[in-house]
Amino acid sequence: MNDTLTIWTKKFMTNRSLQWKQMVMDVLHPGKAMVPETEIWEKLAKMYKVTPDVTFLFGFRTHFSGGKTIGFGMIYDSLDYTKENEPKHRLARHGLYEKKETSRKQQKELKNRMKKARGLQRPMLCCQKERLQIHR
């Protein structure tokens, strides 16, 4: 089995105002179902002579019976621009962003309690909640 991985890029466009380059990628991986994303990062980074941490990939769809996958890729000019312009879920895939794991039910309960309070009592409620938590 050949272990070749070929990437063809199409519809390449440079977006100067958002400091990224976007493209549609055709990934050919004959004989395999799908290659891991890290390999595609490295390959793309080598092609465009950047580090793999400013390359972002998404939207991969593999054709029936394998061999070919089509997805989208973005390459940023620098890590700062990445942090500014990239959506949070994609940053999370690279480990640059951690999502807060708040309980949805608790949030809704707090909101409903605050609806009943008026004026300066609202921040008191927030602090009350924290006090309660510390007690426990």
Add this chain to the structure above:
Amino acid sequence: MAAPEVLESDLPSAVALLKNLQEQVMAVTAQVQALTKKVRAGAYLTEKGLSLLEVKDQLLLMYLMDLSHLILEKASGGSLQGHAAVLRLVEIRTVLEKLRPLDQKLKYQIDKLVKTAVTGSLSENDPLRFKPHPSNMMSKLSSEDEEEVEAEEGQSGASGKKSANGTVKKYVPPRLVPVHYDETEAEREKKRLDRAKRRALSSSVIRELKEQYSDAPEEIRDARHPHVTRQSQEDQHRINYEESMMVRLSVSKREKGRRKRANVMSSQLHSLTHFSDISALTGGTPHLDEDQNPIKKRKKIPKNSRKKKGFRRRR
């Protein structure tokens, strides 16, 4: 040797001619001066401009004069380099060429005039004789309908026919009032039959019959089932949208079903033994083969299924 004799005999005639020349030159100067005085005084009215033909006349004459002057110069051995007459010639030529489209536009009228001048008068039925008669456009009879008026207004006024309508009617704008929807059962049945007929006409049986009897050359195409081509076109449209917008669109259940059906249809030998129903044309009862699904009635779908702005979805 012969030169002094020629000179001797020519001398008196030369003197006489020179005197003549002098008198004539004086007369010409006097005339030109008078002309310039008149032009400066504004005796010649040019507020309506000069007629095209007159201008062309004068320009052609000037052209000829300059040309003959240049020929004389060249014949007596002078060079034409940077000669003022050459520039004048060029100028006159440009003006004449620019006048040519105007000439084209006036061609009809000039031809007519020339013909009248040559032949005297035109015959009664000569189409050159007719001119538009706007007074004939007005309605003289009151009983005819408006269609005839429109048809006649469309014609060129060359025939000068009398128009249809009577006295000028007041314009009533068309009323766009909602009308009550009153489709009876019979009408609905008729519509259904019409639709079935249209569908039957485009079925494979009828198409093959048409090909058999028509004289047109036989077209051999990459023949896929029409549903399949429709689906593949839609797929292509979707792919184009996704690639240009760099987003992935979700596929609804209906879309998935359609796609699956299209794939199945192209892979099975379905169309070999199953023909579409042409009972609408033959007048028989609609029947289905045993292994085909029964005809389902389409459910009413809510209207707000257009969530994505950019992508056109089929419901």
